[in-house]
Amino acid sequence: MQRLLVIDDEASILKAFERAFTTKTTEVLSAKCAAEGEALFVQAQPDVVVLDLSLPDTNGLDLFKRLREIDPRVPFIFITGHGTVESAIEATKLGAYDYLFKPLELDEMRALLDKAFNLSRMVRVQPLLADEEGPMDGAVADAIVGRCHAMKEVYKAIGRVASQNLTVLLLGESGTGKEVVAQAIYHHSARSKGPFQAINCAAIPDALLESEIFGHEKGAFTDAHRQRIGKLEQADGGTLFLDEVGDMSPMTQAKLLRVLQDQTFERVGGNTPIQVDARIIAATNHDLKKLVSEGLFRSDLYFRLSVVTIHLPPLRERxxxxxxxxxxxxxxxxxxxxxxxxxxxxxxxxxxxxxxxxxxxxxxxxxxxxxxxxxxxxxxxxxxxxxxxxxxxxxxxxxxxxxxxxxxxxxxxxxxxxxxxxxxxxxxxxxxxxxxxxxxxxxxxxxxxxxxxxxxxxxxxxxxxxxxxxxxxx
Missing domain, CATH: 1.10.8.60 (Helicase, Ruva Protein; domain 3)
Known part of the structure; x- marks a missing residue:
């Protein structure tokens, strides 16, 4: 059972969340003020928190900072009016998952919550080396299962690289478990208490991927009505997982290369270098060497990404x-x-x-x-x-x-x-x-x-x- 905590002083908002998102697998908890929300956060340990920036007893940003000290792994989604845009952006810089403006759109909120719950599972639940003979139910964590020689080599590689602050490249066909291996590396690393952000580069159009990773400044493009903090900046002090990195456009590849070289980047439409300390774990089902030879992937980026390479075998070879x-x-x-x-x-x-x-x-x-x-x-x-x-x-x-x-x-x-x-x-x-x-x-x-x-x-x-x-x- 996944838990959603909604902290908002508007009764209509709380009832709307309860009606829309309460299911057999999702419990919705409600709080009308910061004090009640903080007590529920400690008691119920929610998977995702939706937080209004304007609360009757305190500022939502101050509450966010207190709750982050209790458990920094929980994704926070801020809901706010147009008068608190700067606070919402500041919250994102401090590690909030995202923010939406009132009035809320149900479909947009549902899509955002689905992503936040998935991220919460990846960050909070450590993948297991499954006990193949033990009891099992649908509530267990993701597991890495396998006894073949190739999978034993994967286990060894995870153990060797997890504690090292090195870039890792995961290679393997679709469905071989690259995401679960990335989770395992994160959870066994010294950055396991820091943020974890994940982006599927193949699922985001090229025009939006650069902004998703690096963020953008207000006015950077037609629909850039306000500044946005990218996932790389949110992963500062933690880990950024770039799935299907072989689908990146040349421009985005160039910006990622700079991050790997000197840990700096610029938001789209900006010219101020931003320093970031984030470990990169990349994954792809493409043959990157072939893409390099065809001029579709930068050779210098490939060498930077593949400091450590882990090959995940296809099922037919296990x-x-x-x-x-x-x-x-x-x-x-x-x-x-x-x-x-x-x-x-x-x-x-x-x-x-x-x-x-x-x-x-x-x-x-x-x-x-x-x-x-x-x-x-x-x-x-x-x-x-x-x-x-x-x-x-x-x-x-x-x-x-x-x-x-x-x-x-x-x-x-x-x-x-x-x-x-x-x-x-x-x-x-x-x-x-x-x-x-x-x-x-x-x-x-x-x-x-x-x-x-x-x-x-x-x-x-x-x-x-x-x-x-x-x-x-x-």
Whole structure:
């Protein structure tokens, strides 16, 4: 259960947050003043705090400073009127996650809270070397699971580099666990009490990525109505994780190189050098050496980033780990899905072994979740596997979405007490739709994005999250 603490003196705001964000997995706590909010912060240990800058008994910024001394890892989102813009910016400089102006937009707040909860999990919960045989439920931390030789080398590398103040480059295909390894390095480092910021460079348009990392000054571009503090500045004294760094534009690469050289940068539209002390952990699924040879990635930046390089093996090369990982995910999610599936039938393991796993561990996790939707008993049988993994690729790409979203499917999820049925159904439908469109365009992502009516960045993000192997269509 994740906890959201909202501190605001307006009763209507508190009620709106309770109605909009209270779910089976999220508890919303309310406080009308600073004293009440501070007491709840200590008692309930929330994962994210939404804080009004104008409170009846104290200034919100002063309260923020006190709460940061208690636990500096909690993301704070400020809500404020236009009269306190400077205070909001000052709060961001001091480590606040972000700020929004009243009146609040629900969709904008929901998106921001999703990111803040994810960051809170990464910062507050240390990834574990999982006990593959122990009990498990959906509330556990992210875990690094594996017994193969290649993964043992990864464990050793984490141990060697974590305590060193060195730049680290994580290489591996999508879904191999680069983010979890970055978390592990952070949590075992001397900077573990400092801030942790994460940016997915592939999920942010080029025009906005530079501002997201370095911030911008008021008037720097058309929509820059106020100064914004970037994630690099917020990570001062801590760690900045740059996922999919191979997707950076040349301009952003140049600015990042300067940071690695002398720990200084300038906000977009600014000319004042800003000193920062942040450790950089970068990750990519691209072959950076090839990008360097093609002139798409700076060679000097590559050498700066790869002071220490950790290679994460694809799932198909992790001999013996498939069964360990699959049973780990079954134990982890069985309670959430209202099932008691503990192991795989030998025939099921044979089918999983034959599959190529283009989406790696992330795809296996998704497959185990899908399998739990229809599973019965304590053993996962082949009949419970989704068609794509079971080898029926044509059926998967040509089938009707109504076949997946049958009355039986909905009834089973209702019986299991699902509180995320819409997202589960949409994920299944999205996978089918995107797979079929990519097959039609023979893997041309730009053409597929045009047909789907979404941006290429959005399509790439969905392909990654759904574990779709684009190479099968080319």
């Amino acid at each position: 001999e013996g780990d498939l069964k360990v990982l699959a049973e780990y995910f079954l134990r982890r999610y069985s309670k959430e899905f209202g099932k008691d599936v503990r192991t795989l039938a030998p025939e099921t393991l044979e089918i999983l072994d034959r599959y190529h796993w283009p989406g790696n561990v992330r795809e296996l996790e998704s497959v185990m979740k899908q399998s739990l939707l229809t599973a019965r008993g304590n053993v996962l049988l082949p009949d419970f596997l989704p068609p794509l993994v079971a080898g029926d690729r044509n059926a998967d790409s040509q089938s009707d979405a109504s076949g997946f979203l049958s009355q039986q499917f909905v009834a089973e999820r209702l019986e299991a007490g699902s509180d995320n049925l819409y997202a589960e159904a949409i994920a299944i439908a999205e996978r089918q739709l995107i797979t079929q469109v990519l097959a039609f365009t023979t893997g041309n992502q730009l053409k597929a994005a045009t047909i789907l009516g979404i941006s290429r960045v959005t399509l790439r993000s969905k392909i990654k999250s759904l574990g779709i192997d684009v190479s099968q269509f080319t």
